[in-house]
Amino acid sequence: KAESDICCTSANVVQVIRSVPADQTIFMTPDRNLAQYAQKKSGRSVQYWDGFCHVHNNLSAEQVQKVKAAHPEALFIAHPECRPEVLELTDEIKSTSGMLTFVKQSRHKAFILGTEIGILHQLAKANPEKVLIPADENMICPDMKKTGLPDILTALESLQPQITVAQAVRVRAKQALDRMLAVPRD
Incomplete structure (x- = not known):
């Protein structure tokens, strides 16, 4: 800095x-x-x-299409550090804090999340009535887990x-x- x-x-x-x-x-x-x-x-x-960020960069458009096909009712929200071709597939692009706010305020009930999966726990606690789906189960940041x-x-x-x-x-x-x-x- x-x-x-x-x-x-x-x-x-x-x-x-x-x-x-x-x-x-x-x-x-x-x-x-x-x-x-x-x-x-x-x-x-x-x-x-x-x-x-290797976690966001490793999410592929093919993986997103696969998850969206399996959950057509879900909105896809991705972090802006994902690749441009992934962001093209989104319903919303949100920062981590933006995702927390968006899911809480949304009337929608199901969300595919294109970010580090650690956010799912926090989102589930705040929104127990909503369905939260990771875009990829492998979106785990070892540095965040240290x-x-x-x-x-x-x-x-x-x-x-x-x-x-x-x-x-x-x-x-x-x-x-x-x-x-x-x-x-x-």
């Missing part, structure tokens, strides 16, 4: 891209799929690094492990975060 002028999340990427003055070139890292989505939605030219409640408890009780960031890096990273937070949300 310290090397960025501004940062974003999947929830605010379009607003952040639109906030950049038109005469400035936008180079986005690390996710090419999110950058392509933001470019399409914002109408701005976005250059991007050829990186991706930290559990015992780790969080230990960190809160002992304030360990402690991470130290150089002051110059902290200041630059905070500038990028502050710029993002200053962008109006829709």
